[in-house]
Structures are given as C-alpha cells and as structure tokens.
Amino acid sequence: MTVRTGSCLCGARAYEIDGEIDGVVVCHCSLCRKASGANGNWILIVPKQSFRWVRGEDHEITFALRPTYAITRCKTCGTPLPAETDAKNVYVTAGTLDVPLGKGITAHLFCASGADWDRDEPDARSFDERPG
Ligand SMILES: [Zn+2]
Numbered sequence: 001m002t003v004r005t006g007s008c009l010c011g012a013r014a015y016e017i018d019g020e021i022d023g024v025v026v027c028h029c030s031l032c033r034k035a036s037g038a039n040g041n042w043i044l045i046v047p048k049q050s051f052r053w054v055r056g057e058d059h060e061i062t063f064a065l066r067p068t069y070a071i072t073r074c075k076t077c078g079t080p081l082p083a084e085t086d087a088k089n090v091y092v093t094a095g096t097l098d099v100p101l102g103k104g105i106t107a108h109l110f111c112a113s114g115a116d117w118d119r120d121e122p123d124a125r126s127f128d129e130r131p132g
C-alpha cells in the first residue's frame with residue numbers, strides 16, 4: 001500500500017497517509033482566503049482511518065474561530081496543519097505533503113465568492129525558478 005508523508009515547514013509536526021487519495025479540493029471562500037493568506041485552502045480529504053500523526057503533538061495550536069471553522073497551525077513555524085474537526089475525514093493542507101500526489105485538482109468550491117485576483121492575466125509569465 002502507498003504511504004505518503006507530510007510535515008510542517010520546521011519539520012516538528014509530521015504525518016502519514018495510507019492508500020490512494022482522489023485529488024485536491026480547492027476552497028475559494030472568504031474564510032479560507034483569510035486563513036491561508038492566499039487564494040484559498042488546497043485540501044486533501046482523507047478518511048480518518050487512513051491518517052496518522054507521527055510526531056510533534058506538542059507543536060500544535062488550534063484557533064476555533066466559530067463552531068464550524070477552526071484552523072490548526074504549527075506553533076513553531078505557523079504552517080497550516082491538517083484539521084481533524086470532522087468526525088469522518090481529516091482535511092489535509094495539500095502544501096504540507098512531502099511527496100508527489102500523482103493527482104491534480106478534482107473540485108473548486110465557493111468559486112462565486114472567490115477573489116477577483118484569483119486568475120492569470122493574459123500576459124502572466126511562468127518561470128521554472130525565480131527569474132534571474
Ligand atoms: Zn512547524
């Protein structure tokens with residue numbers, strides 16, 4: 001069985017995921033934009049029985065902003081960590097994966113309330129690394 005690993009920026013908090021994952025769900029809602037500081041949250045939805053932490057329990061801090069929305073971060077480096085508030089699934093922040101997923105985005109949520117800058121301009125450029 002495939003086992004994928006993930007961790008925060010400082011490496012203190014780490015996890016493993018067993019088995020295949022459908023892909024990435026991107027939520028563009030206003031809460032996810034604020035929480036991520038970007039265009040939204042990029043999430044892997046993983047059944048609880050397929051997810052386990054391997055270290056760093058004491059590095060976690062959860063901000064319960066409202067009954068239905070909480071953010072968990074590494075208290076050393078601030079990386080948004082997988083959220084376990086759901087009874088069935090863990091919502092894993094895709095950027096914390098250490099290894100390739102082999103899948104892309106399967107759904108965009110709350111597109112109607114997404115930021116107006118969440119798109120490429122026609123002349124947007126891409127670089128393999130930072131431009132010289
Ligand atoms: Zn950390």
Ligand SMILES: [Zn+2]
Binds near residue numbers: 110
């Ligand atoms: Zn959202």
